[in-house]
Amino acid sequence: MTSVRRREEVRMRDRAFSGSVYLLGTLATAVITALALPVLLAPPAARGWAEWHRQRAGRLLGVPADGRLGGRRALAWALAHVAVGFPLGLAALMCLGNILVAAVALPLWWAFPAGERPTLFSFFDVHVGDWETALVGGSVQIAVLGAAAWWVLPTLARLHARLCLAVLAPSARERLTERVDVLTRSRVGVVDAHGAELQRIERDLHDGTQARLVTIAMQLGMARESLADDPDAVAALLAQAHETAEEAMVELRTVLQTIYPPILADRGLDGALTALAVRSSVPVHIELADLGALPATVEAVAYYVIAEALTNVTKHAAATRAALRIKRAGDVLSIEVTDDGRGGADEARGTGIPGIRRRVAALDGAVRLDSPPGGPTTLAVQMPCA
Incomplete structure (x- = not known):
């Protein structure tokens, strides 16, 4: 008292x-x-x-x-x-x-x-x-x-x-005008992000999976030509083709995971976030409230935001611990990632924050980054989830 x-x-x-x-x-x-x-x-x-x-x-x-x-x-x-x-x-x-x-x-x-x-x-x-x-x-x-x-x-x-x-x-008119401007900018950002994402997927498929498939085709062709002249070489060529096919499947699965992580479909957002925390080299304390049913798009963006934030903590923050808080209040999903690192996060240095802002803006959400020199760093995200 x-x-x-x-x-x-x-x-x-x-x-x-x-x-x-x-x-x-x-x-x-x-x-x-x-x-x-x-x-x-x-x-x-x-x-x-x-x-x-x-x-x-x-x-x-x-x-x-x-x-x-x-x-x-x-x-x-x-x-x-x-x-x-x-x-x-x-x-x-x-x-x-x-x-x-x-x-x-x-x-x-x-x-x-x-x-x-x-x-x-x-x-x-x-x-x-x-x-x-x-x-x-x-x-x-x-x-x-x-x-x-x-x-x-x-x-x-x-x-x-x-x-x-x-x-x-x-005034109401000024708010509407400002709202239209914000939506216009976010739409441009979404289009740019979508184009960049397609280019990345195309590059990954071209440099990885497609190259593996070409190698498999060449190995099978050589095996067919060697079937009559050198039957002993056929087994080695088929083994190489089999290994290359497995590698292509792994790379293709990796590319697909970046489009929509299968773990979200298998374990939901709760399980996916727990897996992210377990894989993080920095200890992560999770405070996860009951979120209810969320749209798949919101889950995917939330997963991406948290994964990118924890990656930044590991690579750039020099932190010893981090905390993840995620809750839902009505139709708003709130995410907060904090760490005890050195702070001073600069979006211009390519720490992934602009990408987070683009994805969140696509859902009409908001991002706030507080990272004074010396820390701590707090990334707060709010997204509508109706």
């Missing part, structure tokens, strides 16, 4: 601090907005300034702030920010400033000239002329304004942040 209360106190203290800092920043940016309003009439400047505020508000509320930002809404936000942000920020400044006055200046009231001594509660204009007024009145002022800073300022900050996100929220 004590630990719960302590966590709640820490959370409230963090809210009070972040809310106060947010409102003081709001006052400063409101003044800057008012002074730079002619500059903000230009759409690029207005959008950049509004986007900065939107991300700031999203961080305070702990919600994502994304979507296309139009010039008109950015300009409307500049005007609303001056009208609302300035009084809210000024209220925070007065509250915190008077706490500072009460805490620092009032104990030193005697050091001020008689006509310039500090006052308590600006509205009541209570002058400090003795120690009783300084100590009692100062304590009351600190308590009242401290309670306001603890309870009221975080609420005002969150109201301002919600107003910011509401004013700058994309």
Whole structure:
């Protein structure tokens, strides 16, 4: 019970601090907005300034702030920010400033000239002329304004942040336009990925299986020609053809496994992931919830994503352990692969992340990679699975 209360106190203290800092920043940016309003009439400047505020508000509320930002809404936000942000920020400044006055200046009231001594509660204009007024009145002022800073300022900050996100929220038409753009890009990516996959399969069949079949045909032809002249060589040629045929079957099976892993059909996604973890040279801890029935396409993409992620952990992360968490919430499948490696994953170095993004985007999913230098690395994927 004590630990719960302590966590709640820490959370409230963090809210009070972040809310106060947010409102003081709001006052400063409101003044800057008012002074730079002619500059903000230009759409690029207005959008950049509004986007900065939107991300700031999203961080305070702990919600994502994304979507296309139009010039008109950015300009409307500049005007609303001056009208609302300035009084809210000024209220925070007065509250915190008077706490500072009460805490620092009032104990030193005697050091001020008689006509310039500090006052308590600006509205009541209570002058400090003795120690009783300084100590009692100062304590009351600190308590009242401290309670306001603890309870009221975080609420005002969150109201301002919600107003910011509401004013700058994309319209339904803008969301539809952005959605169409995303689907267009993902379709292009899917087409490119499909073409690359066909080229890879063709190359594997041409360089592997087809070459083996040509060798078998040559060996059988030589055996037929040697049947009358050198019967003893026929057995050796047939043995070679048999070995080559087995090798061709293995290579063909390998190619087919890359199209749709047979283990998914044989053991399902649960068994396939367990097999991946067992084969991994890095120990993998699996947390697998009940996923229910999944479409075959979703299972295949999930298997590919996890296989590629564990391969990256083995080859690039220098990790000692990894963890795989996969769960389903309604119609959304969530996958998370983490490792304790060195981090710093760079998609430009060919670590397979672009391929993961293309496959997930084809199902209208999302990929998030968090890999700071020094680790840990987290790959989070969400896909619709209705």
